Amino acid sequence: MLIYPAIDLYGGKAVRLYKGDYAQMTVYSDDPVSVARDFAAKGAEWIHLVDLEGAKSGTTPNLDTILAIKRATGLKCQVGGGIRSMETIEKYLSAGIDRVILGTAAVTEPGFVEKAVFRWGGQIAVGMDIRDGFVAIKGWTETSRETALDFCGKMERVGVRTMICTDISRDGAMKGANHILYQELSRRFGIHFIASGGVSTLEDVQRLNAMHLHGAIIGKAYYTGAIDLEKAIEVAK
Numbered sequence: 001m002l003i004y005p006a007i008d009l010y011g012g013k014a015v016r017l018y019k020g021d022y023a024q025m026t027v028y029s030d031d032p033v034s035v036a037r038d039f040a041a042k043g044a045e046w047i048h049l050v051d052l053e054g055a056k057s058g059t060t061p062n063l064d065t066i067l068a069i070k071r072a073t074g075l076k077c078q079v080g081g082g083i084r085s086m087e088t089i090e091k092y093l094s095a096g097i098d099r100v101i102l103g104t105a106a107v108t109e110p111g112f113v114e115k116a117v118f119r120w121g122g123q124i125a126v127g128m129d130i131r132d133g134f135v136a137i138k139g140w141t142e143t144s145r146e147t148a149l150d151f152c153g154k155m156e157r158v159g160v161r162t163m164i165c166t167d168i169s170r171d172g173a174m175k176g177a178n179h180i181l182y183q184e185l186s187r188r189f190g191i192h193f194i195a196s197g198g199v200s201t202l203e204d205v206q207r208l209n210a211m212h213l214h215g216a217i218i219g220k221a222y223y224t225g226a227i228d229l230e231k232a233i234e235v236a237k
């Protein structure tokens with residue numbers, strides 16, 4: 001299993017939200033490039049980057065910071081937040097980003113995902129953010145009528161290979177990952193699932209690894225010191 005340490009970006013800073021609430025934002029670092037260098041030093045292969053401003057606006061306000069992280073570390077980068085057009089995908093991938101994550105657009109424009117997967121294949125991932133069993137959109141500010149299971153089925157049919165699955169109720173709450181959810185998704189679908197939200201102990205990492213999950217994102221637990229990133233990467237291997 002791969003560990004994806006995360007940097008959520010807002011105003012060029014590394015921040016975290018509590019349960020997706022922009023009003024409950026904590027700034028952890030004014031220098032996200034330095035944070036990313038620490039990820040590399042601890043053995044990470046990938047970084048999970050989210051442009052929180054882009055998630056709301058559908059633009060790329062933190063692109064320069066994201067590219068600086070890529071240049072400084074040489075690590076593989078997956079980026080999400082406001083990627084709602086073929087032009088934005090092209091902007092990221094042509095600049096050297098390894099994988100982009102489609103969120104809101106995957107729900108509101110299913111044909112868009114199909115076109116993107118046809119053109120870029122495995123460089124396209126889909127983020128599925130779940131609130132009470134339904135998929136949330138627009139930076140978690142709205143909840144769609146699409147159930148998580150129906151949505152996964154659609155994504156599998158159009159050829160999506162990787163999905164980042166976040167249980168919003170667990171995100172930033174340090175209450176542990178939703179293991180039942182990830183077990184169910186892995187059992188039902190032939191997709192590489194990356195667990196996100198609530199991964200807060202090495203036991204979480206061990207349990208997800210035992211499910212043969214593709215990956216796990218570690219965010220707040222890294223910043224608070226609850227998880228030693230180097231140890232988590234070793235456990236996941």
